[in-house]
Amino acid sequence: MPPRSEEPRRDATGSRRGSSAGGRGADPRSGEPGIGGISDARAYTPRGRTIREGGGAARTGAGGGAGQRRTPRSSRSGDPFRPALQVLDGGRAGSPRTGRRDTAEALDGGRAGAARAGRRDTAAGGRAGVVRTVSARPVREPFDDDEPTPPRRRPGPRRPERPAAARRPVRKPRRPPRLADPRRRLRLGTLLALALFAAIGIRLVVLQTVTTPAYADGGLPDRVVSVxxxxxxxxxxxxxxxxxxxxxxxxxxxxxxxxxxxxxxxxxxxxxxxxxxxxxxxxxxxxxxxxxxxxxxxxxxxxxxxxxxxxxxxxxxxxxxxxxxxxxxxxxxxxxxxxxxxxxxxxxxxxxxxxxxxxxxxxxxxxxxxxxxxxxxxxxxxxxxxxxxxxxxxxxxxxQLTTDRDLQYQAQRILSDQMAQIRDGVGAAVIIEIPSGEVLAQVSYPGYNAAYPEKARPADREDAATSFVVDPGSIHKAITYGAALQEGVITPDTVFPVANTITRGGVPFTDTHPANGRRMSIPGMLAFSSNVGTIEIAEKLGRDRLIDYQKRFGLGQPTGEGMPGEAAGRLLPADEWSGSSYGSVPIGHSVDATPLQMAAAYAAIANDGTYVQPHLVKEVIGPDGTRTPAAAPLTRPVLSPQNAAALRRMLEAVTTIDGPDGQATGLAAAVPGYRVAGKTGTGLRYVDGKRQPGAVGSFIGMAPAEKPRYVVAVFGWSPGGEGGAVAAPAFREIMGFTLHHYRVPPSAEPAPKFTAFP
Missing domain, CATH: 3.90.1310.10 (Penicillin-binding protein 2a (Domain 2))
Incomplete structure (x- = not known):
């Protein structure tokens, strides 16, 4: 291995590192300008390549002799990026065994498209070598993003260069893809937007018009209250x-x-x-x-x-x-x-x-x-x-009733004062106007405070005038005499002898005022309430005609006055009559009636023989103030006006006869200044079909007798039988107040004189 060279490291062009551009730091051996300073820093890219390396590279070859330099190992390995990695590591030179990499290959990245312009051999520093000059195309900056990074070449032996004729032709640049038509995209987008808005609009219309009631009703109960x-x-x-x-x-x-x-x-x-x-x-x-x-x-x-x-x-x-x-x-x-x-x-x-x-x-x-x-x-x-x-x-x-508040109060006060004299009594009073049939007052005793009804006994809350069913007794005799007059059985001047006792069906009937067989007038029979004389007249009238007149006078059926639960009373049917019934029925026994029914019968006598249904309701006042008169009362003729007048005249004897032969039963009922026609009675009381102890005293009369304006009926029952002492006085006070209250003038003529025993 040759010794490590001590001279500065050169790049692929033979220049030293650290020299500056413009002649500074030039290699004295080659005369090549160096790269250093800022230029050296700018020449390197993130991938470790320099601009100069991109423009071309000198590759050294093997020379002959001892001075020939060995090709670096990096060139043999074919890794063009190794110098770049060394630059990134700080620019230090590789080991002597590796040498320098071919910078031109590092720039090309192994691509074969670069043309080689020629080759020249130079010798420098006693070394022999061949330098290949490569003509390279302009190189883009490695950090330009429009060119893809060349693929990394695999390390390995370098392929021998192919002749220029055998090289792959340079590909033409691909045509850029055809861009989409913006107008089509605009139209498509517009259509989609319109479709979206149309769908929303249709849905809103459906919600507002078609399904609104369903949605509204569905949530309504949660937020709706009712008062x-x-x-x-x-x-x-x-x-x-x-x-x-x-x-x-x-x-x-x-x-x-x-x-x-x-x-x-x-x-x-x-x-x-x-x-x-x-x-x-x-x-x-x-x-x-x-x-x-x-x-x-x-x-x-x-x-x-x-x-x-x-x-x-x-x-x-x-x-x-x-x-x-x-x-x-x-x-x-x-x-x-x-x-x-x-x-x-x-x-x-x-x-x-x-x-x-x-x-x-x-x-x-x-x-x-x-x-x-x-x-x-x-x-x-x-x-x-x-x-x-x-x-x-x-x-x-x-x-709006027919009753008079003031008259009601006075009648109630008078009856209460009279009934207070007896113990555990029950009383009733009725005032009827003639000829209308209107009930001006209807009183019951005992009474109660309607503001606190729970404090009263149920019996005390009943209306006695319509629920107090009694055996009327002698007040029924007016019906018998009226029927006999109407049927011509008797006249006002009829006179016949009357015994003290008469027996019918084995039952004796006697008089409280005995006639002792003397001849007696019809007024006298009424004044002394003769049972015997009345029974004899009824026998001439006959059972069936008597029953017929009872019905005409309103007995045996409710009056329809307007009170709830009004009792109907009871008439004895003809097929139920016994032998004694011929004696009891004419004098008011074996007959059930209410005080109101009997008052209405006397009102027919006072009204010239025409029965008028008693009534309480005058008119109905609507919420808007409209007044509707009540239905007209039922009317029917019972007696002729002449017979009714004759009967009224005879009934005056009850309140006027007072002589040596005795006093009439109704003297206590006389009203000073007025002619009064009426009748006393003593009857029985039945509750649930059972006879009660004591007796019912009653008086029914009319005034002024010559032309009656009012009918007053008073009934009083007590277990001790003191009712008779109460009825007549109570009638006198109630009738007197009524006449004065309505300013009825006193009678112009005195009552006629009657003879009981002519």
């Missing part, structure tokens, strides 16, 4: 328009037991405001499960119809689990005034008794409803412009 709009219940007025019962706005107080923290403390605070015992309130607030379910109770009424002022006080307490909401209360201004007639309602405003129950469908309103969208959470308020639908509430219609 009931209450409809006030109609009022009940008297004939002058004064309210007997009407509805007012109120509040109800409720509890959510699951939210009430201390039910006992809460009950103590609410008790004085609600007027309910604290123990009852605490019981309602106790947590419980609803019957038949596993659901916890979250709502319990504590009070209904609470006044607005009280409700505000309760709200101010801010009690946990206690709430207040709008309610309706039925107000009865008169308390017990006409309570048995008007009736009452439940807390839910449903009629339970009286006219409230009879006309519940007409009085109750139809609640409205408002449905609207609200916000979520704390914004639970109507959404402006959102869904909203309102069904207006329809208030109930009102009733």
């Amino acid at each position: 009931e709009l209450p409809a006030p219940r109609g009022a009940i007025y008297d004939r002058a328009g004064d309210p007997l019962a009407h509805s007012v706005e109120a509040r109800y107080v409720y509890a959510d037991p699951e939210l009430v923290k201390d039910r006992f403390a809460t009950a103590r605070l609410l008790s004085p405001l609600l007027g309910v015992p604290a123990s009852d309130l605490a019981e309602k607030m106790q947590r419980r499960t609803r019957p038949g379910t596993t659901t916890k109770s979250r709502f319990e009424y504590l009070a209904r119809g609470v006044g607005i002022d009280k409700a505000k006080e309760i709200t101010a307490l801010k009690l946990d689990g206690i709430g207040v909401h709008r309610d309706e209360a039925r107000e009865v201004p008169g308390g017990d005034l006409a309570a048995n007639l008007v009736g009452f309602v439940s807390p839910d405003m449903t009629g339970l008794e009286g006219l409230e129950a009879k006309y519940d469908d007409l009085l109750e309103g139809q609640p409205g409803k408002k449905t609207y969208e609200v916000g979520q959470g704390n914004l639970a308020a109507p959404i402006p412009g959102g869904y909203s639908q309102t069904t207006l509430a329809k208030p109930g219609s009102s009733l």
